[in-house]
Ligand SMILES: NC(=O)C1=CN([C@@H]2O[C@H](COP(=O)(O)OP(=O)(O)OC[C@H]3O[C@@H](n4cnc5c(N)ncnc54)[C@H](OP(=O)(O)O)[C@@H]3O)[C@@H](O)[C@H]2O)C=CC1
């Protein structure tokens with residue numbers, strides 16, 4: 001492997017909202033070269049034309065296996081970035097690892113058990129793999145601030161708000177945030193009354209150490225999260241708002257570079273910053 005060659009990158013979900021941003025970011029990254037674009041429509045069309053930046057000489061294909069085989073043959077270690085859909089993402093990550101193509105997974109919806117299985121699989125193969133529910137640096141900072149605050153608060157709930165094209169709920173970011181707070185060795189929200197939900201779901205989903213997650217889906221929203229701490233007489237809220245998917249791109253490019261240095265699966269961008 002040569003250190004001086006650009007990193008070969010395949011993008012899965014290339015025509016989608018995140019895939020398009022990723023194609024543009026890779027096209028502008030001097031240390032990366034796009035070698036494949038995978039999606040289910042625009043098959044055979046040049047992905048550069050599809051995303052509106054002019055020809056890149058990379059036709060869209062729906063054949064993941066062929067692209068992974070090509071990635072495995074590159075002189076430099078290659079990476080597949082996935083922004084597709086929760087359905088089938090577990091199998092796509094396994095295939096990439098099996099082919100020796102380093103996965104950077106932005107697609108959400110993997111369960112804890114699936115992440116555990118993939119960790120074991122990647123470890124056995126000594127393969128780097130990054131699963132990143134949120135590539136925004138601002139969100140990573142919010143999560144760090146929430147960890148700091150949770151030392152001092154016993155009560156916390158998480159509200160996440162997204163566009164109504166989102167397939168999964170709660171968001172991968174909200175789940176990850178709850179998991180991070182749950183690793184701190186305390187159980188949140190001791191009950192103060194016996195609660196009864198008169199309409200199912202009114203109190204949200206419980207994740208980790210009794211943390212409640214509430215999901216809002218509306219057109220007009222992009223991606224937003226609020227971590228709300230409460231104590232007698234005060235509320236401490238941490239909020240992150242996105243207004244453009246470009247906000248994820250510095251994190252995506254960083255993850256592509258970092259995954260090449262890893263020999264195991266890492267869940268969360270904060271661990272490789
Ligand atoms: N980690 C992060 O920071 C972020 C993660 N996300 C996550 O990324 C994922 C994608 O989001 P987004 O770009 O908004 O979604 P989009 O629906 O806009 O894009 C997904 C694209 O992937 C295609 N696709 C779906 N399944 C497959 C498949 N099996 N093989 C090939 N292509 C496929 C879709 O095709 P079709 O239209 O035909 O279904 C579509 O073109 C979601 O899980 C979302 O939660 C989003 C933003 C940030």
Ligand SMILES: O=C(O)C1=N[C@H](C(=O)O)C[C@H](O)C1
Pocket residue numbers: 108133134162166167170171172173174222223224
């Ligand atoms: O679907 C989205 O849009 C987003 N998905 C990710 C998630 O589920 O956390 C990241 C971000 O919230 C945008």
